[in-house]
Amino acid sequence: MVESMRTRLQSRLIKRQQQSLLRQRRCVTTVDGPWVVVEGQRLLNCCSNDYLGLTQHPDLIAASVQTVRESGVGSGGSHLLTGHFVQHQQVEERLAAFVGAERALLFSSGYMANLAVISTLASRHDVVLADRLNHASLLDAVRLAGARSQRYRHVDVINLEAMLEITTSRSGRMIATDAVFSMDGDVAPLHELQQLADRYPALLYVDEAHGFGVLGQGRGALAAAGILPAGSVIMMGTLGKACGVGGAFVAADRDIIDGLIQFGRSYIYTTALPPAQAATVSAALIVLQKESWRRQKVLELAQEFRHRAVTAGLPLMPSATPIQPLLVGDSASVLAIWQRLWERGFLVAAIRPPTVAAGSARLRITLTAAMDLPQVQQLVSALVDGFGFMA
Ligand SMILES: Cc1ncc(COP(=O)(O)O)c(C=O)c1O
Incomplete structure (x- = not known):
């Protein structure tokens, strides 16, 4: 009985891997405003829920x-x-x-x-x-x-x-x-x-x-x-x-x-x-x-991100909040774009089923008050490159 439970779990793990759905944890070693060091790589954190940049206040x-x-x-x-x-x-x-x-x-x-x-x-x-x-x-x-x-x-x-x-x-x-x-x-x-x-x-x-x-x-x-x-x-x-x-x-x-x-x-x-x-x-x-400026700033950065992403033809979803997902569709493609962004120094979240419905895998971008406008511009350029790379 115990063995069958273990076998069932193992086959679920294999299936996840085959479907590009396996989750991986990556260790963060340092946080410095919008920057994080993850597995030795310094990245701009574009997927944090620390919307107001308060974790280091x-x-x-x-x-x-x-x-x-x-x-x-x-x-x-x-x-x-x-x-x-x-x-x-x-x-x-x-x-x-x-x-x-x-x-x-x-x-x-x-x-x-x-x-x-x-x-x-x-x-x-x-x-x-x-x-x-x-x-x-x-x-x-x-x-x-x-x-x-x-x-x-x-x-x-x-x-x-x-x-x-x-x-x-x-x-x-x-x-x-x-x-x-x-x-x-x-x-x-x-x-x-x-x-x-x-x-x-x-x-x-x-x-x-x-x-x-x-x-x-x-x-x-x-x-x-x-x-x-x-x-x-x-x-x-x-x-x-x-x-x-x-x-x-x-x-x-x-x-x-x-x-x-x-x-x-x-x-x-x-x-x-x-x-x-x-x-x-x-x-x-x-x-x-x-410090109400933090709220204002993150909402302004979200607007600015949308403006630039629309102009660049990125697949934005309707959102006026700091959560700005970009719809990709299949899980393998979302992982490939995620990897390309990582290599260019941007940390984004690759969201795949079962967190979202099948066929609606996406990059979940979040803006935070710890970021600034030039960083948002650089993020959009990196995304354009990532999506172009997949096209
Ligand atoms: C909408 C929503 N509700 C609840 C939770 C759970 O909150 P917590 O992380 O504090 O458990 C989360 C995220 O984690 C969430 O996104």
């Missing part, structure tokens, strides 16, 4: 170092036992105030937060209506909850409404969506989703992993749409992307957060984040508000 480093000195490097326990520090409590209060929610709750990752929210609220009697391009962690959360899953066409509110109409009123309903789609960069139609959530009625759960820190004065895509995480709206924000640190939070009404503290298994049965990490997030929140 001196205020964040100072907060981290000071708290490590005062409280040590780890929390030593879960939140409900001995691991809940004053730094966790403070950052939860600051996050709630920042996004305009009654309460916020800290998680060790966005993956864990999504698991907790959906599995705490939805049961097998309920329906979770999910955008087809939602992040894997949202899909996994619905599976864990055992809820009925219905996936509507990407950002298609008409398709969603048709599905809502045929759900029975006896089952609870939740609409779950990425705010900014992680592999596409486009933004969910949050206004329309809220209207549908009111009309049917349903809870609206919004994963702001790529919106928080960047859109809506840093408060996220919900804030940009004028929607607060209150009543039927629940927000999840991650802290390892635009915030530059790690972890995540859920912002919602008091009763939802109270429920997560009591019943959210991926909140309860895990070690709390190191207190220094919570203190670093508090420092990041201050920087987010004080």
Whole structure:
């Protein structure tokens, strides 16, 4: 039996390799602003989620170092036992105030937060209506909850409404969506989703992993749409992307957060984040508000990238966020372009199935505030060369 499991795994690995889908980890040794040294090669990092360039910000480093000195490097326990520090409590209060929610709750990752929210609220009697391009962690959360899953066409509110109409009123309903789609960069139609959530009625759960820190004065895509995480709206924000640190939070009404503290298994049965990490997030929140130029800069660089890429005839996708994917199609070609860019000193992400649908492999380019305009221009030239090389 054990051998058959091993054999099955081995044949899956071989298949991945044959289909150009094998993933490889590469060690980063140094980070210096937008530059990274990976396996001895200095590269311009064009695929980081550190959108605002905060991972090396001196205020964040100072907060981290000071708290490590005062409280040590780890929390030593879960939140409900001995691991809940004053730094966790403070950052939860600051996050709630920042996004305009009654309460916020800290998680060790966005993956864990999504698991907790959906599995705490939805049961097998309920329906979770999910955008087809939602992040894997949202899909996994619905599976864990055992809820009925219905996936509507990407950002298609008409398709969603048709599905809502045929759900029975006896089952609870939740609409779950990425705010900014992680592999596409486009933004969910949050206004329309809220209207549908009111009309049917349903809870609206919004994963702001790529919106928080960047859109809506840093408060996220919900804030940009004028929607607060209150009543039927629940927000999840991650802290390892635009915030530059790690972890995540859920912002919602008091009763939802109270429920997560009591019943959210991926909140309860895990070690709390190191207190220094919570203190670093508090420092990041201050920087987010004080240094609004970072947000402006990354959005301007994204626009500039689009402008130049369109002029150069590159296969851009519709996105006004720092996530700017270029559609390639097949996995072998995306790897070949990736390799060409690497050789020219640019690090991009080659995104292949199953992360995206078959036939839609792409380069995922992200702009960050650590980059500058000449670097964006050089990136576009390198991409033109890479795509030309494949043509
Ligand atoms: C849309 C989305 N949700 C959730 C996550 C998970 O967040 P974390 O990396 O904090 O686990 C990610 C990325 O990692 C993401 O892109």
